[in-house]
Amino acid sequence: METTIVIKNLTKKFGNVIAVNDVSLTIEPKTFLTLLGPSGCGKTTLLRCISGLEDPDEGEIYIGDKLVYSHVKGVSIPSGQRDLGLVFQNYALWPHMTVYKNMTFALEIQKLSKEEMKKRVTEALAEVKMSGYEDRYPREMSGGQQQRIALARMLAYRPRVFLMDEPLSNLDARLRMDMRTELKRLHHISDATTVYVTHDQLEAMTMSSNIAVMKEGVIQQMDTPDKVYHFPANLFVADFIGNPKVNLLEGWITGPDLVDLGKFNVPVFTFSHTGDVVVGIRPEDISVSTHAIDGGVEFITYSVLPTGADTTIIARKGDTELTIKEIGVSKLQMDQKIWLTFNKDAINLYDKATGNLITH
Amino acid sequence: MAVISNSRLSASEKWTAVMRRFLRWLTTPHVILSIIMLAVMIYLVIIPLYRMIMTTITVQDIDLRVLKDSEVGDFTWYHWVRMLTSKIAKIMTYEPLVHSIVVSLGATMFALVIGGLMAWMVVRTDMPGRNTIHMLATIPYIMPSWTIAMAWTVIFKNRTTGGTPGLLEYILGTPPPDWLAYGPIPIIVSSGLHYYTFFFLFVSAALLSIDSSLEEAGELAGAGRWRIMRKITFPLVVPAIASGFIMTFSKTMGTFGGPNVLGVPVKYYTLSTMLRSNTGIGNYGDGFVLAIILILFAMTTIMINQKLVGTRKSYETIGGRGFMSQKVKLRNFKGLLTGMVVVFQFLIAILPLVVLLYSTFMLRTGDFSLSNFTLAHWIGKGDISINNGEPGVLRNPKIYLGAWNSIRLSLLTALFTSILGVILGYAIVKGRGTRLSKLVEQMAFIPYVIPGIAFGAVYISMFTKPVGPIPPLYGTFALLVIVSVAKHLPFSARTGVSAMLQVGKELEEAAAIAGASPWRRFVRIIFPLTSTGFVSGFLLNFISTMRELSLIILLVTPTTAVLASMTMRYIENGNEQQADAVILILIFLVLIGNFIISRFRGGSLKKGLGM
Numbered sequence: 001m002e003t004t005i006v007i008k009n010l011t012k013k014f015g016n017v018i019a020v021n022d023v024s025l026t027i028e029p030k031t032f033l034t035l036l037g038p039s040g041c042g043k044t045t046l047l048r049c050i051s052g053l054e055d056p057d058e059g060e061i062y063i064g065d066k067l068v069y070s071h072v073k074g075v076s077i078p079s080g081q082r083d084l085g086l087v088f089q090n091y092a093l094w095p096h097m098t099v100y101k102n103m104t105f106a107l108e109i110q111k112l113s114k115e116e117m118k119k120r121v122t123e124a125l126a127e128v129k130m131s132g133y134e135d136r137y138p139r140e141m142s143g144g145q146q147q148r149i150a151l152a153r154m155l156a157y158r159p160r161v162f163l164m165d166e167p168l169s170n171l172d173a174r175l176r177m178d179m180r181t182e183l184k185r186l187h188h189i190s191d192a193t194t195v196y197v198t199h200d201q202l203e204a205m206t207m208s209s210n211i212a213v214m215k216e217g218v219i220q221q222m223d224t225p226d227k228v229y230h231f232p233a234n235l236f237v238a239d240f241i242g243n244p245k246v247n248l249l250e251g252w253i254t255g256p257d258l259v260d261l262g263k264f265n266v267p268v269f270t271f272s273h274t275g276d277v278v279v280g281i282r283p284e285d286i287s288v289s290t291h292a293i294d295g296g297v298e299f300i301t302y303s304v305l306p307t308g309a310d311t312t313i314i315a316r317k318g319d320t321e322l323t324i325k326e327i328g329v330s331k332l333q334m335d336q337k338i339w340l341t342f343n344k345d346a347i348n349l350y351d352k353a354t355g356n357l358i359t360h
Numbered sequence: 361m362a363v364i365s366n367s368r369l370s371a372s373e374k375w376t377a378v379m380r381r382f383l384r385w386l387t388t389p390h391v392i393l394s395i396i397m398l399a400v401m402i403y404l405v406i407i408p409l410y411r412m413i414m415t416t417i418t419v420q421d422i423d424l425r426v427l428k429d430s431e432v433g434d435f436t437w438y439h440w441v442r443m444l445t446s447k448i449a450k451i452m453t454y455e456p457l458v459h460s461i462v463v464s465l466g467a468t469m470f471a472l473v474i475g476g477l478m479a480w481m482v483v484r485t486d487m488p489g490r491n492t493i494h495m496l497a498t499i500p501y502i503m504p505s506w507t508i509a510m511a512w513t514v515i516f517k518n519r520t521t522g523g524t525p526g527l528l529e530y531i532l533g534t535p536p537p538d539w540l541a542y543g544p545i546p547i548i549v550s551s552g553l554h555y556y557t558f559f560f561l562f563v564s565a566a567l568l569s570i571d572s573s574l575e576e577a578g579e580l581a582g583a584g585r586w587r588i589m590r591k592i593t594f595p596l597v598v599p600a601i602a603s604g605f606i607m608t609f610s611k612t613m614g615t616f617g618g619p620n621v622l623g624v625p626v627k628y629y630t631l632s633t634m635l636r637s638n639t640g641i642g643n644y645g646d647g648f649v650l651a652i653i654l655i656l657f658a659m660t661t662i663m664i665n666q667k668l669v670g671t672r673k674s675y676e677t678i679g680g681r682g683f684m685s686q687k688v689k690l691r692n693f694k695g696l697l698t699g700m701v702v703v704f705q706f707l708i709a710i711l712p713l714v715v716l717l718y719s720t721f722m723l724r725t726g727d728f729s730l731s732n733f734t735l736a737h738w739i740g741k742g743d744i745s746i747n748n749g750e751p752g753v754l755r756n757p758k759i760y761l762g763a764w765n766s767i768r769l770s771l772l773t774a775l776f777t778s779i780l781g782v783i784l785g786y787a788i789v790k791g792r793g794t795r796l797s798k799l800v801e802q803m804a805f806i807p808y809v810i811p812g813i814a815f816g817a818v819y820i821s822m823f824t825k826p827v828g829p830i831p832p833l834y835g836t837f838a839l840l841v842i843v844s845v846a847k848h849l850p851f852s853a854r855t856g857v858s859a860m861l862q863v864g865k866e867l868e869e870a871a872a873i874a875g876a877s878p879w880r881r882f883v884r885i886i887f888p889l890t891s892t893g894f895v896s897g898f899l900l901n902f903i904s905t906m907r908e909l910s911l912i913i914l915l916v917t918p919t920t921a922v923l924a925s926m927t928m929r930y931i932e933n934g935n936e937q938q939a940d941a942v943i944l945i946l947i948f949l950v951l952i953g954n955f956i957i958s959r960f961r962g963g964s965l966k967k968g969l970g971m
């Protein structure tokens with residue numbers, strides 16, 4: 001199943017709201033693409049446009065080599081003929097049908113034989129570890145189980161493309177972790193091109209092969225999770241990805257590879273840029289020393305927040321505040337003098353005017 | 361795959377694209393259904409209204425005696441001038457208008473006071489027997505609206521109109537005064553006692569939904585009881601009162617039964633009874649002027665009310681969540697007040713039935729002694745000295761025909777109303793947010809603002825002549841079904857919409873993605889999930905059509921008569937006992953229907969009282 005999805009200049013408006021704004025992207029076969037962004041940024045709308053449940057206002061969509069939507073050509077293939085599966089946030093299991101009936105609804109339409117249907121259902125249930133639940137009604141199962149059935153219903157009719165809209169958001173934290181593992185495996189086994197919507201960055205980072213970060217209907221950056229995390233394309237992405245948040249500090253370039261942040265300087269690769277910039281430093285890229293060291297900047301701890309695996313430290317120098325992450329349990333006290341050094345390789349530099357990443 | 365860029369498309373390709381997009385829109389199921397429903401509603405509501413207006417400004421056959429030089433169909437202001445400015449305008453138009461206002465306003469206020477007080481006592485005091493009171497409170501509304509009026513005449517009538525004395529005069533020996541026997545006061549009281557159920561249910565629901573912690577918060581903040589009432593309780597109950605007000609007022613404006621039984625004998629005409637007497641003699645031009653006045657009046661009231669409160673807001677209070685609240689202690693008054701409520705409910709729920717039943721056993725009216733006892737009105741073989749020779753109701757084929765007509769009218773109306781409800785609900789909900797959907801919803805609302813009897817009048821003008829391929833339907837049974845279905849359109853739309861809203865749109869979308877056609881989605885997903893809502897809507901429609909009178913009184917003929925209209929005909933012919941027997945049969949049928957409903961969904965009338 002080698003299915004590429006190509007989206008060209010897609011726009012969808014609701015009245016005055018532009019939910020999806022001139023989006024173009026190519027989703028390679030077997031990709032697990034996650035649409036990530038804050039609430040209301042247009043993730044669901046984009047997904048629904050691909051599925052055919054929403055008719056866009058502009059643009060074109062190809063699934064495989066089939067043109068499924070084109071505004072200028074007046075083409076729009078109904079969702080049922082796009083050969084895709086969609087898992088809804090609230091599962092959308094039909095409450096008046098048993099698990100078996102839920103799963104065979106689409107198979108009946110495809111006119112499969114009874115034996116084939118049975119085989120497909122058994123297989124799909126096994127894949128989501130729900131064998132033996134054929135005769136249950138949705139209301140007789142827990143949220144997590146319903147979630148698995150919703151997945152199995154999609155798996156049973158073997159679409160070329162999997163679409164999922166925040167399928168895990170109604171589950172508790174524990175179950176969510178389990179389901180992530182399962183989903184990632186399912187994708188690994190099936191190799192279906194997958195588009196996954198979430199506003200949970202951890203979900204996006206852990207499962208995806210690619211992440212598209214959206215804001216106000218526009219895709220800000222589409223890259224591998226690693227690139228999105230370490231080289232955010234602009235201040236929005238930098239700020240949105242990472243927990244605790246990235247430190248963003250305003251300053252200006254004073255010399256080659258040196259940025260003045262007002263109270264202190266940091267070493268940064270400036271690629272011969274000049275002028276006002278914003279420096280982005282991830283909390284884990286700052287090292288802490290309890291005594292004065294060469295090149296260290298003196299700060300005072302303001303609050304120390306251990307979680308067990310790591311510790312978040314809030315440190316201040318005048319009105320400049322930094323968030324620092326240390327592995328393990330820190331021995332630092334509150335209101336203690338510390339000296340910070342910065343990992344030059346890991347610092348990103350952004351143009352203050354445009355907010356875009358400065359590269360060579 | 362060849363990708364053609366926008367600019368390289370030829371004009372004809374662009375045209376094809378536009379056509380494809382248009383066709384796609386047009387073949388969306390909810391768009392098709394919306395367009396069909398618009399056509400149906402234009403035919404059922406707009407064209408009849410238009411025809412009615414046209415009738416009032418053209419010359420009719422009956423006018424030729426006066427307008428000698430004109431021909432039928434010529435434009436004329438004759439009817440409007442006659443009804444609004446001539447010498448007879450006072451009797452024909454203005455007095456009935458004033459009477460209608462007096463009666464509706466009076467009945468509404470009366471119902472408000474009783475319903476509001478009872479609701480407050482049941483919800484906010486420690487009065488015992490709340491569930492019983494609640495159940496009894498719905499009984500008057502279940503019965504036909506003119507039941508109490510008919511029982512009233514049995515008790516209070518005097519010999520002013522030349523008839524026999526009532527029960528009161530029989531017992532006391534002196535006749536009750538005219539104001540108590542006939543006219544506005546009895547009409548107001550008897551309709552108020554029918555409609556108080558609206559207020560009772562709405563206000564008690566609203567009171568239940570008020571979180572008493574709001575009031576307690578007020579109390580803690582140091583506000584006095586009166587201040588709490590005014591600032592917290594009252595604003596929360598006002599919407600409920602307002603919706604009860606609109607419903608009761610618009611219903612009583614168009615009501616025919618009560619004013620016909622208690623007003624007409626002393627020439628106390630309201631717009632509805634005057635409308636009937638005009639159309640009864642074929643004077644449609646004048647009659648329709650009254651109908652239009654009635655419609656305008658009802659519309660204005662409803663609009664003013666909506667401006668002041670907003671219907672949306674008023675419905676939200678209904679069915680709010682119940683909160684436990686601090687009960688007012690009645691202390692020493694507990695026994696007394698409870699007794700009063702019980703007696704009152706007995707008086708209006710049970711006594712009318714007893715009185716009506718008693719009267720059917722009287723050989724001659726006016727003689728309440730046991731020596732006058734007879735079963736002739738029920739099972740008599742037809743003695744020429746009794747009821748002009750008509751047999752007892754249980755042996756009378758006309759009654760069976762009427763009962764059968766009532767039942768099949770109600771069944772057919774309920775059936776079609778449910779079907780339209782499914783379609784309207786789907787069209788409106790799936791199209792939510794589009795102008796088309798809004799238009800459908802608003803048009804379905806129109807019959808709500810047209811009082812029952814005026815709505816009936818609209819249909820006379822429509823169907824006395826053929827319309828396109830449809831033959832003249834006046835006098836046919838089909839017309840009764842059509843008018844009842846059309847009048848129930850708002851109810852259809854509301855049940856349909858609320859049933860459809862129960863089904864999350866994802867459920868249908870999931871089926872669409874699985875490749876199901878719209879028809880398959882409807883049959884396999886939507887219909888099974890909404891059917892319970894429609895079944896209870898069906899039953900409610902069944903009983904509400906059964907006791908409908910104002911709507912069809914202008915349209916029935918002897919062969920299409922239903923039980924409701926027969927009660928009026930017997931009264932007008934002076935066969936009081938037979939009328940009483942017929943209304944008891946009608947009540948019996950309605951109670952059976954209601955019993956089935958309460959079986960079906962646990963006894964609550966609240967949800968369906970909407971219209």
Ligand SMILES: Nc1ncnc2c1ncn2[C@@H]1O[C@H](COP(=O)(O)OP(=O)(O)OP(=O)(O)O)[C@@H](O)[C@H]1O
Nearest residue numbers: 014017018019038039040041042043044045046199
């Ligand atoms: N049917 C609709 N009618 C009108 N506006 C809509 C509709 N659907 C979405 N919108 C608007 O379009 C924008 C994008 O909505 P969308 O549902 O795609 O956001 P989202 O990224 O999925 O958000 P969330 O994370 O909250 O689910 C929002 O501003 C929303 O209010």
Ligand SMILES: [Mg+2]
Nearest residue numbers: 043044045165
């Ligand atoms: Mg969403």
